[in-house]
Structure formats: C-alpha cells, structure tokens
Amino acid sequence: MDQxxxxxxxxxxxxxxxxxxxxxxxxYPGTPSTEGFEYVEAMIHAAPEGRVAHWAANEKxxxxxxxxxxxxxxxxxxxxxxxxxxxAMDAYAxxxxxxxxxxxxxxxxDDPGMHSxxxxxxxxxxxxxxxxxxxxxxxxxECYDFTWKAFELSEALQVPVMIRLVTRLAHCRAALLxxxxxxxxxxxxxxxxxxxxxxxxxxxxxxxxxxxxAKQPRLVENLSSMNQLVPGTSRQGVxxxxxxxxxxxxxxxxxxALTALPRLEVAAYPVDPQLEQAFLAQVDDVFxxxxxxxxxxxxxxxxxxxxxxxxxxxxVPRTGELTPRQLKNALSLIVSExxxxxxxxxxxxxxxxxDGCGHVDAYxxxxxxxxxxxxxxxxxxxxxxxxTLAAQEPMGAIHAVVEMGASISMAVGAxxxxxxxxxxxxxxxTFGHSGLxxxxxxxxxxxxxxxxxxxxxxxxxxxxxxxxALDQVxxxxxxMGIPQSQVQTLTPLPxxxxxxxxxxxxxxxxxxxxxxxxxxxxxxSMRRGVLKEHDRELKACAEQACCSEPAxxxxxxxx
Amino acid sequence: xxDPRTNSRIHGxxxxxxGGQGVLSLAQxxxxxxxxxxxxxxxxxxxxxxxxxxxxxxxxCFSQVPLTSPIIDEGSADLLIALEPLEALRYVxxxxxxxxxxxSEEPQMSMEAYPPIDDVYAALKAVRGAHLIDTEDLARRxxxxxxxxxxxxxxxxxxxxVTNEVWFDVIRQRFEAKGVSVTEKNIEAFxxxxxxxxxPA
Ligand code: SF4
Numbered sequence: 107m108d109q110x111x112x113x114x115x116x117x118x119x120x121x122x123x124x125x126x127x128x129x130x131x132x133x134y135p136g137t138p139s140t141e142g143f144e145y146v147e148a149m150i151h152a153a154p155e156g157r158v159a160h161w162a163a164n165e166k167x168x169x170x171x172x173x174x175x176x177x178x179x180x181x182x183x184x185x186x187x188x189x190x191x192x193x194a195m196d197a198y199a200x201x202x203x204x205x206x207x208x209x210x211x212x213x214x215x216d217d218p219g220m221h222s223x224x225x226x227x228x229x230x231x232x233x234x235x236x237x238x239x240x241x242x243x244x245x246x247x248e249c250y251d252f253t254w255k256a257f258e259l260s261e262a263l264q265v266p267v268m269i270r271l272v273t274r275l276a277h278c279r280a281a282l283l284x285x286x287x288x289x290x291x292x293x294x295x296x297x298x299x300x301x302x303x304x305x306x307x308x309x310x311x312x313x314x315x316x317x318x319x320a321k322q323p324r325l326v327e328n329l330s331s332m333n334q335l336v337p338g339t340s341r342q343g344v345x346x347x348x349x350x351x352x353x354x355x356x357x358x359x360x361x362x363a364l365t366a367l368p369r370l371e372v373a374a375y376p377v378d379p380q381l382e383q384a385f386l387a388q389v390d391d392v393f394x395x396x397x398x399x400x401x402x403x404x405x406x407x408x409x410x411x412x413x414x415x416x417x418x419x420x421x422v423p424r425t426g427e428l429t430p431r432q433l434k435n436a437l438s439l440i441v442s443e444x445x446x447x448x449x450x451x452x453x454x455x456x457x458x459x460x461d462g463c464g465h466v467d468a469y470x471x472x473x474x475x476x477x478x479x480x481x482x483x484x485x486x487x488x489x490x491x492x493x494t495l496a497a498q499e500p501m502g503a504i505h506a507v508v509e510m511g512a513s514i515s516m517a518v519g520a521x522x523x524x525x526x527x528x529x530x531x532x533x534x535x536t537f538g539h540s541g542l543x544x545x546x547x548x549x550x551x552x553x554x555x556x557x558x559x560x561x562x563x564x565x566x567x568x569x570x571x572x573x574x575a576l577d578q579v580x581x582x583x584x585x586m587g588i589p590q591s592q593v594q595t596l597t598p599l600p601x602x603x604x605x606x607x608x609x610x611x612x613x614x615x616x617x618x619x620x621x622x623x624x625x626x627x628x629x630x631s632m633r634r635g636v637l638k639e640h641d642r643e644l645k646a647c648a649e650q651a652c653c654s655e656p657a658x659x660x661x662x663x664x665x
Numbered sequence: 666x667x668d669p670r671t672n673s674r675i676h677g678x679x680x681x682x683x684g685g686q687g688v689l690s691l692a693q694x695x696x697x698x699x700x701x702x703x704x705x706x707x708x709x710x711x712x713x714x715x716x717x718x719x720x721x722x723x724x725x726c727f728s729q730v731p732l733t734s735p736i737i738d739e740g741s742a743d744l745l746i747a748l749e750p751l752e753a754l755r756y757v758x759x760x761x762x763x764x765x766x767x768x769s770e771e772p773q774m775s776m777e778a779y780p781p782i783d784d785v786y787a788a789l790k791a792v793r794g795a796h797l798i799d800t801e802d803l804a805r806r807x808x809x810x811x812x813x814x815x816x817x818x819x820x821x822x823x824x825x826x827v828t829n830e831v832w833f834d835v836i837r838q839r840f841e842a843k844g845v846s847v848t849e850k851n852i853e854a855f856x857x858x859x860x861x862x863x864x865p866a
Contacts, residue, residue, distance in 0.1 A: 112693075112696065112697065112700070221711055244733065245733055246707075273711070274709060274735065274736065275735075277709060277710050277711065278707060278708065278709050278735035279692075279693070279696060279707070279708040279709075279710070279735075280706070280707045280708070280735070281700060281706075349734075351733075352733040352734050352735075353733075353734050355733040355734075356675070356732060356733045356734035359673070359675065359730060359732075360675065429736070429738070430734055430736065430737070430738045431738045431739060434738065441738065441739075441740065442738070442740040442741055442761065443740060443762055444739050444740035444758060445740065445757060445758055445760055445762065445792075445793075447758060448754045448757055448758075448788050449788065450754060450780060450784055450785070450788045451780065452751065452754055452755055452780075453776070453777060453778040453779070453780070454720070455683065455718070455719055455720045455751070455752070455776045456719060456776070456777070457684065457717040457718060457719030458717055458718050458719075458775070458776075459717060460717055460718075492717065495717065
C-alpha cells in the first residue's frame with residue numbers, strides 16, 4: 107500500500123488549499139468544519155513563507171479577509187459550517203458580483219442529521235442563490251482533488267468557488283495522495299481597469315450582475331467534466347451526489363446487478379440541463395440520493411419526463427442524514443439478516459458539562475438570584491456554546507437558543523415588551539462573534555436587561571481555540587456604552603457562590619442594562635495548557651510594566 | 666472472520682464508548698494497522714460535543730478493494746469494540762450474525778437513569794459472540810490505569826488480519842512522544858487482552 111497521508115475529509119481540503127499555494131486562510135470554528143482550518147493552520151505554522159492563517163471574530167469577517175487577500179492578487183481559503191455561511195452571506199453573495207482576483211475557495215460543512223447544529227440547511231441552495239459554483243466531493247481523495255480544481259476554476263471564471271461537504275465526509279478518515287506543493291504566488295493587485303468591478307454602487311452593481319448572469323453558461327461548461335452520465339440497460343435510474351454517490355458506488359460492489367441502472371453522477375453545480383435531459387430520456391423512474399435538501403430531485407422532477415423518487419415522495423426519509431440502508435430500502439435490495447433487538451431500554455447518554463466547569467457555578471448563582479428577587483420563573487435567553495447544555499433538564503437554566511448572538515437582542519426585545527427581569531447568557535467568543543452590536547443596542551436603548559457573559563477564555567465547544575475576545579471583554583463591554591458601575595467581573599467558583607448571587611441580584615434590580623462577566627478558564631483548555639504561554643507572557647509583561655495598561659483580570663480570575 | 670485478503674467482502678468494525686475514553690484514538694490505531702496490512706480502509710467518527718461525556722462511536726471499514734462508504738449497515742459489522750457496557754448494547758444490532766463483541770465490564774454511570782448494572786451484564790451475556798473483560802481488574806493487575814482500551818484492542822486483534830509486528834509498530838508510533846515506558850505499558854496491556862481470547866478455530 108502507498109505511503110500516503112491519513113486525513114479527515116475537511117483536513118484534505120485544508121491540505122489541498124495549502125498545497126495549491128494559498129497566501130491566507132481564515133475561518134470561524136464550527137463542527138464539522140473546524141479541523142479543515144486547523145490543518146492548514148498547522149501547515150502554515152510549520153512553513154510560513156509569507157502565508158498567514160487566522161481565526162476571525164466571525165464568518166463574515168473571515169470571508170471579507172479572504173476577499174482582501176484575493177483582491178491583493180493571492181489565492182485564499184476560508185472555512186465555516188453551514189449556519190456560519192448565513193453570517194457570511196452578505197459578503198458571499200456580493201462577492202459573486204465583485205468577482206475575484208486570486209482564487210478564492212470557501213469550505214462549507216453541512217450537518218444533515220444535526221449532529222451538532224441547530225438546523226440542516228443545504229449550502230448548495232445558497233451557492234445557487236448567489237449564482238456561484240459549488241463542488242461536492244464524495245471521498246477524502248476527492249476533497250483534496252476538488253479543492254485544487256476549485257482554485258483553478260475560481261481563477262479561470264473569476265468567481266469564488268464553494269466546496270460543500272457533509273459531516274459524514276468531513277469526519278471520514280482515509281488515505282490521501284498529495285500533489286507537489288505550489289509556493290504562494292501573486293498575480294498582483296487587481297488592475298486599475300477592474301477597480302469599478304469592486305465598487306458595488308448601483309451603477310457598477312447593475313453591470314456586474316449582468317456580467318454574472320452572462321457568465322452562467324461558461325460556468326456550466328467549465329464544470330461539465332465533473333458530472334457524468336453512466337448509461338445502463340434498465341429503465342429505472344439513479345441520480346447521486348455527495349454521500350449518495352459514495353454509498354451508491356459502494357453498493358455497486360455488493361450488488362453488481364445495479365450496474366444496469368443508468369446513473370447521473372453529480373459532483374458540481376450548476377448541472378448542465380442538457381445532461382439532465384439526456385439522462386431523463388433513458389429512464390422512466392429515477393431514485394435520487396443526495397444529502398439534505400431535495401436539490402437535484404426538484405430539478406429533475408420539474409422536467410416532468412420521468413417519475414422522480416426521493417425525499418419528496420418518501421422513498422427516502424424527508425429529513426436527517428442519508429444512510430446506506432436508506433438506499434437499499436429505496437431500491438428494494440435484500441439486506442443481511444439482523445440480530446434481535448436488545449430487550450432493555452437504553453436511555454440516551456446526553457453530553458454534559460465537564461466536572462468543575464465554571465459555567466455551572468455561573469448558572470447556579472443566576473438561578474438562586476432569580477429566586478431571591480422573586481422571579482424564579484424568568485425565561486432566560488441563551489446562546490450557542492458549551493453553556494447551551496444548561497437548557498437540558500434537570501438544570502433547565504436557559505429557555506431559548508437560536509443563533510449566534512441572539513441572546514442579547516432577544517432579551518432586549520423582551521425587555522422592551524415589558525419582561526422584567528430580562529436575562530441573556532452568552533459566551534465570550536459568541537459575544538465577540540455577534541454579541542457586540544446587540545450590546546451596543548442594549549446600551550443605547552437603556553432598557554432593563556442583565557447580560558451574563560460566561561468568559562472561559564476559549565471557544566470551548568469546538569476544541570478550545572483561543573477566543574478573539576481574550577482578555578478584552580471588560581473593555582469591549584465598556585466600549586459598547588455600558589456604564590462602568592454596571593459592569594462586574596466575577597469568578598464562577600463554588601466558594602464565590604454567595605458573592606456571585608449578590609452581584610447577580612443587584613444587576614437584576616438595576617433598572618437599566620448591566621453586564622456580569624463570569625471569568626474562569628475552560629477546564630479542558632487548562633488541562634491542555636492552551637493559554638499557558640500566553641499567560642506567562644502576560645504576567646512577565648505586567649511585572650515589567652512595559653505597557654501602560656497591562657491586560658486586566660486574567661491572573662486575578664485564575665481558579 | 667474469513668480472511669479479507671482472500672475475499673472481496675466489505676468488513677466493518679464499530680467502536681463505542683463515552684466521550685473522553687479514547688474511542689477515536691483506538692479507531693485511528695485500527696485504521697493505521699489495517700492500512701499497513703495492505704487493506705483499503707476508511708474510518709468514520711461522530712463527535713459533536715464528545716469531550717463532554719456523551720456517547721461516542723466510530724466505524725472502521727476495510728476491504729481488499731477500494732471503498733467509498735465510511736459507514737456500514739446494520740447487521741454487517743464483524744466486530745464491535747465497546748469501552749463501556751451500556752454503550753455496547755446500543756450497537757449490537759450492527760453486528761453480523763457471526764460477528765464478535767469485545768466489551769469492557771466497567772460502567773460509566775455518570776448519566777441520568779443508568780439501568781441496573783446486572784440487567785446490562787445479562788443483556789451482554791446473551792449476545793452471541795460476546796467477550797467481556799474486567800478492565801478494572803486488569804488495570805489494577807498491570808498497575809496501569811488506562812490499560813482497558815489497549816486490552817480491548819488486544820482482544821479484538823484476535824479477529825483481525827493484522828500481524829503482531831504491525832500492531833506493535835503502530836502502537837509504538839502512537840505513543841512514541843510519551844516515552845518508552847508508556848509505550849511498553851500499552852503493549853503489555855495489548856498482549857494481556859490478546860491472551861484472554863482463545864485462538865479462534
Ligand atoms: S469544554 Fe470547557 S467550557 Fe465546555 S463544558 Fe468543558 S470545561 Fe466547560
């Protein structure tokens with residue numbers, strides 16, 4: 107066997123981005139996309155040669171940074187999970203109009219089945235919405251090869267190119283054959299005669315929109331080699347994409363009779379309508395196997411010439427992750443004999459807070475304070491992070507979790523509608539990601555909200571990446587206009603419980619906005635020493651008084 | 666198991682346990698060992714918020730021919746390796762009729778409503794092809810707290826087409842950074858586990 111590298115699907119994409127000569131990689135952590143950035147970050151760390159890798163405060167910022175690198179004439183790479191693309195959507199949709207200079211490749215990891223997400227939206231729809239190409243690999247090697255292809259396409263067509271994959275492939279580990287590494291090269295900054303393309307005032311934007319639409323046939327043409335029609339003798343066919351393609355290809359090994367089925371293999375969007383028509387002409391019935399939304403299924407169905415089966419008619423379950431068993435069921439294949447079910451009720455083992463996690467102490471203080479002010483039934487607005495676990499019983503401490511940053515704005519809205527007290531709970535990185543504008547509005551409105559910022563100094567849930575808000579939370583809060591007298595920093599430890607309860611009570615009683623910062627480092631990041639070096643430097647810096655304002659609070663808050 | 670080097674069947678292993686027990690690390694050792702044995706292998710893992718004590722599982726598929734699906738269907742696993750008894754029960758339906766289960770008897774009770782442990786053991790003993798191992802006792806005997814995972818791997822190795830030489834190489838590579846004594850302790854645990862399974866006919 108070859109001496110190739112073993113890598114996860116997302117890592118293969120990161121690796122290819124490095125090998126294809128990127129100058130800059132950016133992203134915001136989110137399962138299952140995180141390792142894609144971390145892989146390229148580690149490679150860049152080992153051999154910088156002028157390359158940079160940087161986690162951004164949020165996905166939009168990451169995407170904008172990538173656009174800047176592209177504008178400057180270099181290849182660039184940006185990563186996020188599917189819901190992160192909602193945050194970056196303004197940038198992504200408009201970058202279709204500006205176009206790119208250096209190749210820009212966007213990795214988006216979708217999460218059908220919602221293993222660790224709040225929805226299972228399909229990023230292919232967003233690529234279609236933006237009139238941009240989307241490549242969809244089905245194996246780890248394709249993750250790598252398609253990324254190279256994406257850079258070439260991006261530069262040839264002068265548009266950003268999305269690589270879309272799903273959890274199953276993102277977290278599939280397999281052997282990978284790499285190509286020779288390209289050094290980062292520069293095309294030079296976007297030339298003068300293209301400046302107006304990047305200035306999306308209405309007069310330019312109208313022209314660029316027409317350009318984008320006019321580009322569509324070329325786009326289809328350039329992608330056409332990635333999609334193919336494999337003829338067969340049957341009048342029943344299959345259309346497969348992504349993991350549907352991977353699962354079907356494997357079924358071909360186990361059930362050779364399936365080769366009789368004509369099949370449409372899709373790996374790039376938009377798909378050539380002529381190819382779809384040629385396929386449909388060969389069949390009366392089609393089974394469509396794709397992850398998430400019925401994208402191909404709807405397109406093929408609209409043509410009306412064959413009966414199309416998939417998620418819409420129930421041949422495949424309407425929601426959730428696609429499985430090989432679903433393919434077998436849809437195709438009425440005989441499955442192997444199964445064992446009898448275990449005659450025992452198996453309760454789920456839900457994830458829980460790590461032992462000693464400071465979030466628990468913060469929530470306990472909050473719950474007791476709400477009792478003490480006579481409002482134990484208060485509905486608390488939560489946010490996205492480890493602290494979301496508090497929504498589970500028996501703790502039941504937060505009562506809404508929607509999307510990054512929603513806690514503060516929802517609490518402000520509820521307060522405006524008369525809810526008192528109105529409480530928001532948000533983590534430090536989520537606060538940096540989307541809580542800042544919400545807090546600006548909270549301060550401006552002057553309504554009675556209590557915002558608890560659970561500052562564990564890292565992005566706990568996705569593997570303890572250093573938080574962008576590290577050591578800055580107080581200053582950020584004050585900068586948004588919350589008065590100093592209404593900002594308190596607390597240490598969430600059992601021995602501080604009584605003092606913390608009092609502090610929360612006083613914030614709840616205060617008629618305007620107040621902020622409580624509960625700071626204690628994540629147990630996992632402490633164990634791994636993520637911030638050890640940082641804190642050592644900080645301490646040395648404070649001792650030498652080498653800057654006028656030594657970053658506050660970190661040492662004081664250490665448990 | 667029929668020797669996968671002489672047939673083209675797709676073989677599968679399911680690993681299960683609780684976040685933090687090392688399920689994914691075992692899966693990676695398996696993947697590497699199978700690959701070095703000349704087989705095509707893929708590994709799939711689901712670890713949303715795994716470090717916080719939820720259920721974790723991984724799958725490893727291997728075959729003589731190149732594979733594209735990282736997951737296997739119910740009733741098609743040759744082997745289930747479970748680091749925790751209750752987590753074993755969740756995946757028994759993945760096993761083939763002639764598949765094997767190697768499972769640690771040591772429960773991780775930190776969850777709501779863990780069923781009575783005797784019911785769990787009874788259910789496990791009723792599984793055809795089950796091999797239970799008292800990892801707690803083994804760890805005590807070997808004076809090695811984390812011996813359990815490696816011992817399970819050792820047991821599992823009796824059903825896999827990988828030579829001892831390859832296993833030791835992969836284990837050594839895995840623990841290299843932690844020093845010679847850690848590596849040797851792990852090899853010792855692996856061999857202790859291996860010794861608990863009679864050589865299959
Ligand atoms: S990873 Fe960190 S923040 Fe998350 S539950 Fe564990 S200790 Fe708490």
